[in-house]
Amino acid sequence: MKKIQQKYGLLLIGVSIGVLYGLITRVVFDEKATLASVTYLFVIPTILGIVPLGFANNEQLKSYKNIIFIPWLTTATFFLTMFLIGLEEFICLLVLAGPFFILGTIGAFIYRLVQLNKEKRKGKLLSLLLVPFLLSPLEQAINSPSSIYQIENEVVISSTSENIWSNIIEVKPIHEAEYKSGFFNRIGIPRPISAEVDKKEVGGQRIGNFEGGLEFKEHISEYDLNNSVSFSIHVTPESIRQNVFDQHVLNGNYFNFVNATYKLKELEDGKVLLKLSSNYQLTSKINLYGKFWGDIILGDFQERLLYVIANRCEMKEKAGNRVDG
Incomplete structure (x- = not known):
């Protein structure tokens, strides 16, 4: 020693x-x-x-x-x-x-x-x-440039467009057992809980609820029944948690959610391709590094959400087939 x-x-x-x-x-x-x-x-x-x-x-x-x-x-x-x-x-x-x-x-x-x-x-x-x-x-003293980036995920679902549509416009409470929590959830990224909409049309408001009380106010800017829907996204300031990460990211001036869009495309085999894309804005002098992490974290979030939607739709489709049979 x-x-x-x-x-x-x-x-x-x-x-x-x-x-x-x-x-x-x-x-x-x-x-x-x-x-x-x-x-x-x-x-x-x-x-x-x-x-x-x-x-x-x-x-x-x-x-x-x-x-x-x-x-x-x-x-x-x-x-x-x-x-x-x-x-x-x-x-x-x-x-x-x-x-x-x-x-x-x-x-x-x-x-x-x-x-x-x-x-x-x-x-x-x-x-x-x-x-x-x-x-x-x-x-x-130097102004920071702003850039908007997009991250897109997709999943093929064995179900109808109508069934999928009903599961994306409104999201019933997601229980822990059906949501596959990943690494980022375990270290602090809140998982989605539910989404409710007041009017299913352009101008309607959708409230997204997340773990820990975080809330997104989403206004419907595009509504094409069973085809596509877009929401502008605003984080409710009062719902932001007091932890360091949320305060730096969601309560800062360099990261903002812009919008999210779901698009459905019917495939020849009777399945449906569901795409979820999100746009977010970064305002800093090192936007590319922020984009690197933004894409990873948002991509992981979207992939897990699409898994829940796909699983729900396919389970409902199978249940309907059993009843018909």
Whole structure:
């Protein structure tokens, strides 16, 4: 143990300081500590990988194991600490993990190339720590571009268009036993519960209810009986949960649901192709990274919802056939 302390003591101090620095930036950035911030998502992870190596000697810097392991240890400890004290939830850390681990390692390699065999100057390291706090105000002063993206899922159902239509316009309560909860549901994405509509026509309002009390107000903008229906989507602000993920995503200014559309197409074999597409808007300077996660999470949600609809329709079809028989 003493040998480890003698050999890696300064590095461990560097890791501790790196974790503390990460926590300070998270608290200071607060609501800006999201996917919408270039500074938080790209600059801070890079610095986080450099900080502990500022306490390494040349021999330790020559070790590629240290260049990889130390930044990862710092980031992992930082993430674990945020999770334990409630600053972030698992799903938030999952989304942040890629940039933090990758850029932390890149930062460490850059530091190794620049610093190896040179005299270390703590003043330079201290100046580096101030960079995010100087860049963030400049970033906030620049308007963020907005883009609308679409994600589409489909399923083939052995049923009639009329039967499928009745199951998408209104959705009866979905019980846990019939909904195949996935990884994202287990880490915080609410599952759908039901949907009710007041008027089955253009101008009608559809209320979508989700786990945890989340509510979507959906206005029917297109209604073609047994063929297609579109809803504009607005999240009811009062229904947004107080957890970190919902507050960052649903209560922020960079992610908005736009609309959703169901389309039915009868196939030659008596089956029906049901497509569900959703449009969502991102407003940030790194929309492509947000799109990556938006497509994955919304795609997973739509796939599981379509499974419920398909299963209900086919079970009803089979029950009807048994009665007729």
